[in-house]
Amino acid sequence: TISKGFRNARLKLQGKAEMSEESIDEALRDVRVSLLEGDVEFGVVKNFLGRVKDKALGKVVDVEAKDKEGKKLKLSAGDRFVQICYQELEALMGPVDTSLNISKPVTRIMMVGLQGSGKTTTAGKLAKYLMAQKHRPMLVAADVYRPAAIDQLQVLGAQLAIPVYTESGLMPPDLCERAIQKAKERQCDVVIYDTAGRLTIDDALMHELEEIERRARPDNTFLVCDAMIGQDAVRTAAEFAKRLALHGFILTKLDGDARGGAALSIKEVTGKPIKFLGMGETLDRLEEFRPAGLASRILG
Amino acid sequence: FGAKRELDKSLLDDLEQILITSDIGVKTAQHLLELVSNKIDKKEVDQPDKVRAALQAEIERILDLENRPLEVAESKPLVLMVVGVNGGGKTTTIGKLAQRFRDQGRRVVLGAGDTFRAAAADQLEVWAQRSGADLVRGKEGQDPSSVLFEAVKRAQSSGADVVIADTAGRLHTKVNLMEELKKVYRVLGKAALGAPHEVLLVLDATTGQNAIAQAAQFNAAIPLTGIVLTKLDGTAKGGVIVGICQEFKIPVRFIGIGEKLDDLRQFDAREFGSALFD
Numbered sequence: 001t002i003s004k005g006f007r008n009a010r011l012k013l014q015g016k017a018e019m020s021e022e023s024i025d026e027a028l029r030d031v032r033v034s035l036l037e038g039d040v041e042f043g044v045v046k047n048f049l050g051r052v053k054d055k056a057l058g059k060v061v062d063v064e065a066k067d068k069e070g071k072k073l074k075l076s077a078g079d080r081f082v083q084i085c086y087q088e089l090e091a092l093m094g095p096v097d098t099s100l101n102i103s104k105p106v107t108r109i110m111m112v113g114l115q116g117s118g119k120t121t122t123a124g125k126l127a128k129y130l131m132a133q134k135h136r137p138m139l140v141a142a143d144v145y146r147p148a149a150i151d152q153l154q155v156l157g158a159q160l161a162i163p164v165y166t167e168s169g170l171m172p173p174d175l176c177e178r179a180i181q182k183a184k185e186r187q188c189d190v191v192i193y194d195t196a197g198r199l200t201i202d203d204a205l206m207h208e209l210e211e212i213e214r215r216a217r218p219d220n221t222f223l224v225c226d227a228m229i230g231q232d233a234v235r236t237a238a239e240f241a242k243r244l245a246l247h248g249f250i251l252t253k254l255d256g257d258a259r260g261g262a263a264l265s266i267k268e269v270t271g272k273p274i275k276f277l278g279m280g281e282t283l284d285r286l287e288e289f290r291p292a293g294l295a296s297r298i299l300g
Numbered sequence: 301f302g303a304k305r306e307l308d309k310s311l312l313d314d315l316e317q318i319l320i321t322s323d324i325g326v327k328t329a330q331h332l333l334e335l336v337s338n339k340i341d342k343k344e345v346d347q348p349d350k351v352r353a354a355l356q357a358e359i360e361r362i363l364d365l366e367n368r369p370l371e372v373a374e375s376k377p378l379v380l381m382v383v384g385v386n387g388g389g390k391t392t393t394i395g396k397l398a399q400r401f402r403d404q405g406r407r408v409v410l411g412a413g414d415t416f417r418a419a420a421a422d423q424l425e426v427w428a429q430r431s432g433a434d435l436v437r438g439k440e441g442q443d444p445s446s447v448l449f450e451a452v453k454r455a456q457s458s459g460a461d462v463v464i465a466d467t468a469g470r471l472h473t474k475v476n477l478m479e480e481l482k483k484v485y486r487v488l489g490k491a492a493l494g495a496p497h498e499v500l501l502v503l504d505a506t507t508g509q510n511a512i513a514q515a516a517q518f519n520a521a522i523p524l525t526g527i528v529l530t531k532l533d534g535t536a537k538g539g540v541i542v543g544i545c546q547e548f549k550i551p552v553r554f555i556g557i558g559e560k561l562d563d564l565r566q567f568d569a570r571e572f573g574s575a576l577f578d
């Protein structure tokens with residue numbers, strides 16, 4: 001659904017031959033509303049608009065379009081402005097890097113994030129994704145707090161017919177370290193640590209993640225983030241990025257109608273790539289990140 | 301715009317930033333600032349504290365909807381249905397609500413109406429044990445309506461005071477899942493007169509503007525009687541609730557402030573309003 005904000009900007013600008021600074025500012029106000037309604041963070045919006053304005057005022061002809069015969073078209077200033085918005089947003093969301101760090105003999109992947117963001121389900125999805133690439137993953141039940149969290153992971157493991165390592169009485173740092181040896185024993189070449197949801201202001205639990213990192217040295221630590229998160233995305237992502245070596249993030253529940261502005265905010269603030277997108281509740285609903293779709297969704 | 305033109309632009313910008321970063325939403329923020337700047341006295345226009353206080357008062361007024369406590373009706377059992385999108389905190393909130401009723405000496409039955417997600421019934425079972433509630437669960441993949449019908453029947457036959465129906469998380473954009481919810485609502489009505497007496501939408505306080513669509517769609521499917529705003533113990537302010545209360549007039553009944561059994565509070569508009577400006 002196209003939000004009013006960006007549609008207003010487009011309508012006002014359609015075919016406009018010239019764009020004065022005043023009309024650019026007016027269009028930027030519409031874009032601002034659209035991005036804020038799309039849950040992009042306040043400061044990130046400000047920076048984005050500044051960059052768009054610079055490009056719009058600039059004399060650099062870097063925006064091109066072609067007609068049906070592939071001949072270059074001259075864009076009106078209005079159309080050019082719209083193009084700049086899309087291109088700038090896509091550029092900010094990229095470059096695309098959906099690679100996973102693989103190490104021998106056992107690749108370690110750690111899922112972290114706020115409560116309910118989709119870590120456990122995504123752990124299962126990643127396992128399935130890796131199996132399609134001929135890996136042999138093992139799931140590790142490192143959430144020892146949430147009622148039936150271990151059961152939940154075991155159900156997913158059973159659906160995929162892969163081992164789930166759990167050991168009662170062990171705290172997550174010990175468990176995650178021991179899991180590596182268990183994986184070797186079971187001929188698995190990847191371990192995926194499902195950790196408990198936590199608040200960034202919970203110092204004890206944030207320290208637990210630092211401990212897991214110290215003991216198990218994950219090759220890939222992914223921040224799993226709900227696409228419907230609002231302005232808090234920046235606070236949360238910044239804190240996780242500050243305390244851990246984040247390799248990338250995964251945006252979940254994009255099968256809804258949340259605009260997903262958090263993706264831009266998190267990318268801006270952490271500089272880390274968006275790796276995957278969660279597009280549903282079943283284990284096959286994981287996609288590698290592509291900027292175009294998400295950019296136009298955020299812009300509205 | 302009268303008084304507004306006299307309000308310092310930087311003061312307005314600062315206030316707008318506070319409102320937007322608390323997830324109040326850009327349009328709601330702009331309306332609030334317009335309203336307040338029209339209301340305040342010409343003499344007070346250059347006093348930031350006065351403007352802020354007027355804003356806070358207006359927000360509290362919007363949120364201060366009638367919030368009756370959950371009460372066991374004349375006709376037992378009170379039937380409570382809990383709904384919302386995935387991961388918002390429904391199952392955990394039900395555990396907390398069960399404990400609240402147990403503290404009042406009530407007998408509670410929990411209905412494991414999430415028959416889809418891995419280990420959902422097991423999770424609710426732990427909460428039933430912790431709160432001393434009875435649990436009715438079905439088979440995996442069983443029609444949620446039949447499990448919840450059974451839960452109400454168990455409550456009736458055992459003389460329980462309250463039934464709390466857990467439902468699977470669902471995105472409001474999924475038509476078939478929203479139809480399933482409507483069916484649960486109808487079936488509960490067949491199981492007991494006037495049921496469900498309360499339908500609570502669980503909203504995660506970290507959610508941005510999408511919460512408005514969630515409230516709109518869930519309310520359109522089944523009439524909501526209240527909202528529970530969870531995860532307010534985090535850094536998110538939950539400001540999106542202001543626009544929701546203004547538009548739909550659905551009262552926030554409780555807030556979730558943690559993951560333990562007693563981490564539930566009755567909603568207080570004044571406390572919420574002041575926390576927004578902290």
Ligand SMILES: Nc1nc2c(ncn2[C@@H]2O[C@H](COP(=O)(O)OP(=O)(O)OP(=O)(O)O)[C@@H](O)[C@H]2O)c(=O)[nH]1
Binds near residue numbers: 253255280
């Ligand atoms: N529609 C949809 N639902 C999802 C997606 N990913 C996860 N979910 C659902 O979101 C809810 C929470 O998922 P979990 O995997 O339990 O989340 P979590 O981060 O492990 O939660 P905690 O361990 O409590 O922090 C469940 O109902 C999942 O089925 C997705 O991409 N789309």
Ligand SMILES: Nc1nc2c(ncn2[C@@H]2O[C@H](COP(=O)(O)OP(=O)(O)OP(=O)(O)O)[C@@H](O)[C@H]2O)c(=O)[nH]1
Binds near residue numbers: 385388558
């Ligand atoms: N910090 C905090 N966490 C909460 C709160 N309420 C729930 N949670 C956590 O949020 C996560 C999801 O809670 P659930 O009760 O499983 O959520 P749900 O809505 O039933 O999820 P689905 O059934 O999968 O849709 C769990 O890790 C809970 O412990 C709260 O008020 N504060």
Ligand SMILES: [Mg+2]
Binds near residue numbers: 149194195196
């Ligand atoms: Mg989990």
Ligand SMILES: [Mg+2]
Binds near residue numbers: 392420467468
């Ligand atoms: Mg649940």
